[in-house]
Amino acid sequence: MTTAHNQTAEVTLGISNTLAHPTCESYVVFRGEATLPVWFRTFLYFLAVAYCFIGLSAITGRFFRSMENVVKQTRKVVEIDPYTKTETVRYEKVWNYTIADISLLAFGTSFPQISLATIDTIRNIGNLYAGGLGPGTLVGSAAFDLFPIHAVCVVVPKAGELKKISDLGVWLVELFWSFWAYIWLYIILEVWTPNVITLWEAALTVLQYGLLLLHAYAQDKRWQYVSLPLEKAERPDEWVPPEVDPIKDNRKFDEYLMMPEDESTGIVDIFSVHSASGTGHVYQNVFDSDVARSCEQGSKDITSEDMHLLSIWKQQFFDALMSDSSGPKNSENKYLHYARIWWQSLLAPWRFLFAVVPPYQIAHGWVAFISSLIFISGIAYIVTKLSDVISCVTGINAYVIAFTVLASGTSWPDLVASKIAAERQLTADSAIANITCSNSVNIYVGIGVPWLIDTLYNFIAYRKPLQIQNANGLSFSLLVFFATSFACIVVLVFRRLILGAELGGPRFWAWVTCAYFMLLWVIFVVVSSLKVSGII
Numbered sequence: 001m002t003t004a005h006n007q008t009a010e011v012t013l014g015i016s017n018t019l020a021h022p023t024c025e026s027y028v029v030f031r032g033e034a035t036l037p038v039w040f041r042t043f044l045y046f047l048a049v050a051y052c053f054i055g056l057s058a059i060t061g062r063f064f065r066s067m068e069n070v071v072k073q074t075r076k077v078v079e080i081d082p083y084t085k086t087e088t089v090r091y092e093k094v095w096n097y098t099i100a101d102i103s104l105l106a107f108g109t110s111f112p113q114i115s116l117a118t119i120d121t122i123r124n125i126g127n128l129y130a131g132g133l134g135p136g137t138l139v140g141s142a143a144f145d146l147f148p149i150h151a152v153c154v155v156v157p158k159a160g161e162l163k164k165i166s167d168l169g170v171w172l173v174e175l176f177w178s179f180w181a182y183i184w185l186y187i188i189l190e191v192w193t194p195n196v197i198t199l200w201e202a203a204l205t206v207l208q209y210g211l212l213l214l215h216a217y218a219q220d221k222r223w224q225y226v227s228l229p230l231e232k233a234e235r236p237d238e239w240v241p242p243e244v245d246p247i248k249d250n251r252k253f254d255e256y257l258m259m260p261e262d263e264s265t266g267i268v269d270i271f272s273v274h275s276a277s278g279t280g281h282v283y284q285n286v287f288d289s290d291v292a293r294s295c296e297q298g299s300k301d302i303t304s305e306d307m308h309l310l311s312i313w314k315q316q317f318f319d320a321l322m323s324d325s326s327g328p329k330n331s332e333n334k335y336l337h338y339a340r341i342w343w344q345s346l347l348a349p350w351r352f353l354f355a356v357v358p359p360y361q362i363a364h365g366w367v368a369f370i371s372s373l374i375f376i377s378g379i380a381y382i383v384t385k386l387s388d389v390i391s392c393v394t395g396i397n398a399y400v401i402a403f404t405v406l407a408s409g410t411s412w413p414d415l416v417a418s419k420i421a422a423e424r425q426l427t428a429d430s431a432i433a434n435i436t437c438s439n440s441v442n443i444y445v446g447i448g449v450p451w452l453i454d455t456l457y458n459f460i461a462y463r464k465p466l467q468i469q470n471a472n473g474l475s476f477s478l479l480v481f482f483a484t485s486f487a488c489i490v491v492l493v494f495r496r497l498i499l500g501a502e503l504g505g506p507r508f509w510a511w512v513t514c515a516y517f518m519l520l521w522v523i524f525v526v527v528s529s530l531k532v533s534g535i536i
Contacts, residue, residue, distance in 0.1 A: 026392045041389075042390065054350065055353075060109065061420075064420050065365070066360040070369055102216055109413045110438045117138060133398055136398070141407040141411045151518050151521075156422040163431075164427065164503070167220065167232050170429075172228060197454075199456060201455075205452070309362055320352035454466050
């Protein structure tokens with residue numbers, strides 16, 4: 001009871017101080033920001049955060065394509081028959097799909113949250129209290145991953161199309177480690193060492209990510225004694241569409257944010273779904289078709305592989321600078337056409353910046369993969385700075401900002417990647433694995449690594465454990481998450497038993513499921529916010 005009163009007093013004190021001293025001395029670009037009205041500064045900062053989130057969603061398209069190229073990498077294996085001495089040449093995948101889902105896909109899409117938490121820790125290193133920005137964002141991100149992302153993925157397949165998990169055993173292992181991650185977090189916050197994190201607790205948290213990888217691989221390979229005796233349906237070798245002309249495909253793919261074009265309006269939207277007729281997606285270029293044709297004709301004269309890759313890289317910058325200045329196409333309303341042009345103009349700075357990322361055809365996609373993570377980390381740093389100023393200007397508890405605004409925004413790459421996987425891949429494995437595994441990565445790596453850095457420093461410098469700010473609010477959010485996540489998984493199980501798949505199905509039931517998942521997310525956000533604010 002005393003703790004709750006103290007938290008309420010802290011929140012009240014923060015708000016009263018803001019009202020009494022409306023000028024927050026913190027700033028982002030220049031000191032003159034402090035002289036602007038509070039409401040205007042708040043509006044500008046939230047606008048800047050939203051624009052950063054647009055950038056995160058844009059870079060995720062390149063990240064996902066580079067990840068696909070990494071996973072598709074093969075190696076040549078020569079086998080010699082010991083009796084006939086006959087050589088047999090075959091090509092096998094370098095990456096195991098299960099390990100790729102947990103490491104490349106889940107880690108990459110969770111990198112904004114991981115970067116934000118690590119940056120927050122490094123900024124405050126040396127303090128006996130750990131900041132709440134990182135943990136709050138990561139717990140809120142888990143809720144966003146589980147509810148809104150499932151809600152989007154369930155309606156993405158074509159009308160009537162069913163996409164199910166091919167390997168239930170691996171999914172159950174991933175689901176177990178996902179739930180155990182949050183149980184473990186509650187134990188170390190409330191049971192073993194309340195409100196304190198020790199060095200060995202932080203080290204064990206990080207270690208469990210390795211155990212997750214090992215257990216999932218063992219289940220995929222059906223190791224005796226450590227795997228579930230469930231039948232395994234093999235995932236197709238070609239789980240993404242075949243490659244087409246790289247330059248043409250690079251433009252069509254450009255950012256994946258120029259998403260499927262609705263046949264009736266021409267409007268593009270990241271949340272667009274397949275039409276009821278099941279005609280699928282139509283990808284459009286954002287520049288004039290005559291220019292596109294001339295570029296494609298020019299690419300045919302390129303014979304050197306290196307020159308070809310340089311041409312693709314140059315084309316990325318060319319595409320970023322071009323815009324569709326032609327009139328409305330077909331029966332497109334002119335206002336919708338102008339809205340599309342406005343959206344393309346809004347994206348243009350991000351698209352030009354991300355054109356620096358090398359083409360995904362280089363080094364099997366590894367260069368583009370790493371470059372994308374660097375850009376994601378940079379955007380996460382800017383968002384961290386903006387969050388500090390927003391909390392200072394408005395007086396809103398930083399933890400509330402973390403698990404609402406920051407969690408939703410930094411989880412945008414998760415949403416984009418899962419949506420793309422649900423569209424492009426033949427099964428639901430990667431789309432759903434990205435959700436469950438991202439939640440595990442959020443705890444084992446996103447919280448574990450920053451806490452390990454902090455506890456190690458405190459142990460060496462002060463010989464004291466790490467104190468956790470607002471630990472009670474974090475623990476309460478975990479309890480709410482457990483309850484709502486159970487309600488989410490139950491519906492997925494029912495869909496599997498009744499419809500035969502987790503994603504897709506009859507359009508009516510897909511949208512009903514979508515609305516149900518979004519309701520669970522609203523419940524989590526509202527209840528957790530009320531607790532942190534001291535209202536309940």
